[in-house]
Amino acid sequence: MRMVGEQVAVARIARGLTQKELGRRVGLQEESIASIEQGRRPLMPDVAALMDQELGLPGVLTVAAHKMPQMDVIPPWAEPLMNLEKKAQALSSYQNQVIPGLLQTEAYAEAVFRSRLPLYTESEIADQTAARLDRQPVLRREKPILASFVIWEPVLSCPIGGREVLRDQLRHLLDCSRLPGVMIQVLPLNEATHPALDGPFVLLETPDHQHIAYLETQRGSLVVSDLDEVSILAQKYAMLRTQALNPDDTRGLLKRLLGDP
Numbered sequence: 001m002r003m004v005g006e007q008v009a010v011a012r013i014a015r016g017l018t019q020k021e022l023g024r025r026v027g028l029q030e031e032s033i034a035s036i037e038q039g040r041r042p043l044m045p046d047v048a049a050l051m052d053q054e055l056g057l058p059g060v061l062t063v064a065a066h067k068m069p070q071m072d073v074i075p076p077w078a079e080p081l082m083n084l085e086k087k088a089q090a091l092s093s094y095q096n097q098v099i100p101g102l103l104q105t106e107a108y109a110e111a112v113f114r115s116r117l118p119l120y121t122e123s124e125i126a127d128q129t130a131a132r133l134d135r136q137p138v139l140r141r142e143k144p145i146l147a148s149f150v151i152w153e154p155v156l157s158c159p160i161g162g163r164e165v166l167r168d169q170l171r172h173l174l175d176c177s178r179l180p181g182v183m184i185q186v187l188p189l190n191e192a193t194h195p196a197l198d199g200p201f202v203l204l205e206t207p208d209h210q211h212i213a214y215l216e217t218q219r220g221s222l223v224v225s226d227l228d229e230v231s232i233l234a235q236k237y238a239m240l241r242t243q244a245l246n247p248d249d250t251r252g253l254l255k256r257l258l259g260d261p
Contacts, residue, residue, distance in 0.1 A: 002039030004064045009037040011055040026050040029222055029229075042068055044219055084212060084223075085138050090205040091145060092237050094196055096152040098160065099169055101132050102139055103149065103176050103184070108169040109133065111161025144181035150240045153189045156257060167258065174254045177247060185244035186253055195239040203230070203237055 012022050012033075019037070020030040026047055035041035043051075048065035052058070085091065085102075093100045098112055110129045113120055120128065138145055159166045177184040187194075202214040213224040213233045224230060245253060255261075 001042055001068070004043050004061070004068075005037040005039040007064065008033075008043065008051060008055075008061065011051075011057055011061075012037075015055055017054075022051070022054065025054045029224060029226075031225060032222055035223075041220075046219070082135060084204045084206070084214065085135060087207060088138075088145060088204040089207050090147075092148045092150075092203040093200075094150045094202075094237060094240055095155065095200045096196070097155065097200065098158075099151065099155060099173065100149050102136055102147070103173055104132060105165070105169050105172045106133060107165045108161055108172075111165055115160065139176065139179055139182055144179075146181050148183045148185070148237075148241070150185050150187055150237070150244050152187045156186065156254075170254055170258055174251060174258070177251055177254070183247050184250055185241060185247060186250045187240060187244045191243050193243075195236045195243075201233055201236075203233060 012019070017025075018030075019033040023030050023033045027050070028047065032041065036043050043061060043065045045062060045065040048061040052061050055061075091102075093102070098104075099108060101109070104112070106129060109132045110125060113125045113128045139147060156170065157166075161169075173184060176182055200216065204212045204214065206212065210225070211227070211230050211234070213230045215222045215224065224233075244250075
């Protein structure tokens, strides 16, 4: 990865492009180009093909991307989130497709990974599930993290893994909502406007008060530190919290879905 990253950097400089300019041409943020060049993020084949075209290379980067070795259990593009979560003093997460990873049960997490394409092997599913569960103690630290979660209501009725798995997951959400520092809110379906139709995202604040955003896509993820971009996502999250049910009403909704009095 470091060798391929250095090849990207040499070719970019030879063309007289900045990381930001190359990122704009291939559909990536400046930070993502920097991560690729530093060997911290793998070069995906589709991006490699675009880079070959923009940098005037005869398929060199495309061949390199296709020959990348098997990645570790935690993909390099997900490692930044893992590291940021461990030391963050505040976290805000909006999810519109699945329950947030920090709040998933083992059975639900396993079902999520079984839904993945290309398919994982059984051992890969076990490894990925274990890695996800290993992240969750951050919500039970001795000094509690301030964690806010906004979940779009359709997620609560999507039976990933089956009805029993979903029911256990809803019960787990209810339990997690009582943890110190944890606030869970559901964004109801009856809202006529939606400030985050572009998809899920996570906002984190580090101990030195640096504000960072993390976004996942179909083929990877992006860590954003640009203040203007983070500010836009923070505004979106503030609007989401305003439109969402408050934590008490959210617990009431979860109880109704579970059939509890």
